[in-house]
Amino acid sequence: MANPHPTVAERVERPAERPSTAEPAPPLTFEVKNLSIWYGEKRAISDVTLDVASNAVTAIIGPSGCGKSTFIRCLNRMHELVPKTRIEGSVLLQGQDLYSITVDPAIVRRRVGMVFQKSNPFPTMSIGENVVIGLRLNGVRDQKFLNERLEKSLRMAALWDEVKDDLHKPGTSLSGGQQQRLCIARALAVQPEVLLMDEPCSALDPIATAKIEELISDYTAFFYLGKLIEFGPTTKIFTNPSERQTEDYITGRFG
């Protein structure tokens, strides 16, 4: 990227760089190389190497405690908020090393958005304020632009029609599912290049979750005990996995 630290405004001006899918090799969003993560003495992720394609949905599956959350939190440096974490290996976002000392974690998080398992709209803010707060606190003042982003983000999160007349109401007045979509709109408003979602299906039953993972995702990575066991096109992982552990997990014969 020409300018390693574009401001939000600059990135907003610039039309989204969407490489053509007709290229022979699909462009990569993340290149994760030999990534290991420790919490104190405990090794949470061991030597994971994984390429994440652009313009595609990659799902990470695995039993609880296998390092899924830890792994995705490394992709926007959110894991640094936990004291005593240590990381080895590298993560490249469109070719740029996220862990280079010249990179500001705040900039990384602007480019790589995140939606959390538990919906968390800011309780002091209205629905509208919740959506544009990321832009506001990153210095965007133009009211017209904020209004445009507000509507567009809510539409993308499939929430606009339900809340367009209640934008001034508190974000916490919405139902649980609406609150989560509000959080998605809030994350989309700053126009991240990637959106990480931590357990987006946690409110669904396991069968529905598996169906959604299978239907929506293009690629699937299976994690077990902090290791990447298998990674490939979702159809292959779900119908014809190469690893025994993957097959056991998918068919529910696990553990």
Next chain:
Amino acid sequence: MTMNSARANNDHHHWRKVKNALASTATFVSALLVIAPLGLVFFHLLVNGASSVNWDFFVHLPKPVGEAGGGMVNAIVGSLELLALASIIGIPVGVLGGVYLAEYGKARVNWMLRFVADVLNGVPSITWGVVVYGLVVLRFKGFSAYAGGLALGLIMIPLILRTTEEVILLVPNGYREAALALGVARWKTIVHIVMKTASKGIITGILLALARIGGETAPLLFTAFGNRFWNHSLSQPIAALPLQIFTYAISPYDDWHRQAWAGALVLVTGIFCVNVMVRILTRGRTASVV
């Protein structure tokens, strides 16, 4: 079931009812004993002071000794000035210190800071008067509003520090993470998300600290010193309501005694109002916050 066991059951049931009645009565009496002192204080103040709380009391300066009438307007305004001076020191240091404790700081340093703050909260207030007397009054050779404000401000700091820390720790971590994940800088997250979410609790802590120092007399005895006239410069002695009450109460004049009662009534009513404000602020406690 035999007759015997039926009777035993009945006795048991009876005894349980008696115990229940005893326990209910004991808690009710204890609750009354909690409310009684406040009721007694208010009643006593009303009986003795209400007749002297009149328009003159709020708009006139004290009359010279021997002359009846006059008021305490200088002491009321003086108290407000001292509270303002104390706030200038106590609020920023207390709030920022509380934010540091809750958001930054290493565990060991925090433990020490908390310990020191708790010890300071237990220090008798007259000690602050003596300290400020030594540090400020002696050095600048005079009692002053500044010295009084400083003494009160020093009392405020640990009070506000601890309440601010506690309410900030109550803000769920999810909000911090959500803001940071939007690429918002740490300090902006703390100011615009965390402190805003905890603002009611922080304001409550500040109001309670003000109510606490509003009635302090001892730290003012040899700092603000008191004044029977208007204070024209903050580097001069200044009147304060509790000081004036003290001076009038130990005087030999009946008229001054009546005015002391009136002053006490006004002071208690003011502090009562602040506490009611705190109640109103904390009433709308939403799921999230404080």
